[in-house]
Amino acid sequence: MARPLKIERTGDLVRAEHLQQAYGDTLALRDASCIVQPGDRTALLGTSGSGKSTLLHLLGGLNAPSGGQISWPALGEVSQLRPGKVSFVFQAQSLLAPLTALENVALPLLLLNVPADVAQERAGLLLEQLGLNAVIQQLPEELSGGQAQRVAVARALVTRPQLVLADEPTGQLDSVNAQHLMDVLLGACDASGAALIVATHDPQIARRLTQVWRMANGVLAPAEVAA
Ligand SMILES: Nc1ncnc2c1ncn2[C@@H]1O[C@H](COP(=O)(O)OP(=O)(O)OP(=O)(O)O)[C@@H](O)[C@H]1O
Numbered sequence: 001m002a003r004p005l006k007i008e009r010t011g012d013l014v015r016a017e018h019l020q021q022a023y024g025d026t027l028a029l030r031d032a033s034c035i036v037q038p039g040d041r042t043a044l045l046g047t048s049g050s051g052k053s054t055l056l057h058l059l060g061g062l063n064a065p066s067g068g069q070i071s072w073p074a075l076g077e078v079s080q081l082r083p084g085k086v087s088f089v090f091q092a093q094s095l096l097a098p099l100t101a102l103e104n105v106a107l108p109l110l111l112l113n114v115p116a117d118v119a120q121e122r123a124g125l126l127l128e129q130l131g132l133n134a135v136i137q138q139l140p141e142e143l144s145g146g147q148a149q150r151v152a153v154a155r156a157l158v159t160r161p162q163l164v165l166a167d168e169p170t171g172q173l174d175s176v177n178a179q180h181l182m183d184v185l186l187g188a189c190d191a192s193g194a195a196l197i198v199a200t201h202d203p204q205i206a207r208r209l210t211q212v213w214r215m216a217n218g219v220l221a222p223a224e225v226a227a
Contacts, residue, residue: 012073021065039193044213106120109122153169163194166185
């Protein structure tokens with residue numbers, strides 16, 4: 001529980017109370033309460049299978065919880081969250097196979113009716129920032145795992161979202177590229193005032209964030225200040 005839940009704040013990006021998520025007989029999330037505010041920098045830690053991805057998916061409105069309450073006071077209804085206000089960097093490969101790296105990154109802007117030339121320019125700039133100039137015309141199958149992960153980060157940032165939910169975004173990167181990716185993620189979120197939540201197993205990544213949420217067996221512990 002990041003902050004007391006009793007106080008209503010219209011500026012809260014997410015308010016979640018006692019969330020539960022069942023997948024058939026598996027109760028993946030047993031009890032998670034948290035508030036996300038603009039500018040938050042949160043590391044979500046926990047062993048494999050503890051429920052981190054499940055929580056991120058609920059916070060971004062991808063799934064409805066089986067129990068508990070969730071709302072997005074500053075963002076609106078769940079149908080208004082994506083694309084645009086909330087972005088995901090998924091753990092699994094999520095780029096669209098028939099589209100080039102550039103087209104994958106520009107797509108969320110096209111869905112928001114941004115003109116194609118503006119969308120391509122913004123997508124190209126982000127890909128350049130992530131060191132991907134050489135591969136912008138390549139298809140996902142022609143990218144390395146680490147390149148694909150960085151393209152997915154560019155796609156998440158291109159709409160200048162207010163909340164970025166990143167599920168092990170550095171899992172396929174060496175430590176230099178992982179730190180560079182965090183530089184870009186943090187720089188983009190600092191520039192826009194967005195909140196960033198990163199599920200990670202990497203202590204070096206967690207150290208770049210200011211608070212820690214720990215998940216154990218589907219239960220989210222109160223937030224701690226990062227060491
Ligand atoms: N779609 C699904 N159907 C059935 N069970 C699922 C599904 N997604 C997750 N689970 C189960 O829910 C539990 C929590 O999974 P989750 O992916 O949230 O964990 P995690 O902490 O993100 O793990 P990791 O660090 O390995 O990514 C696990 O027991 C997992 O097997």
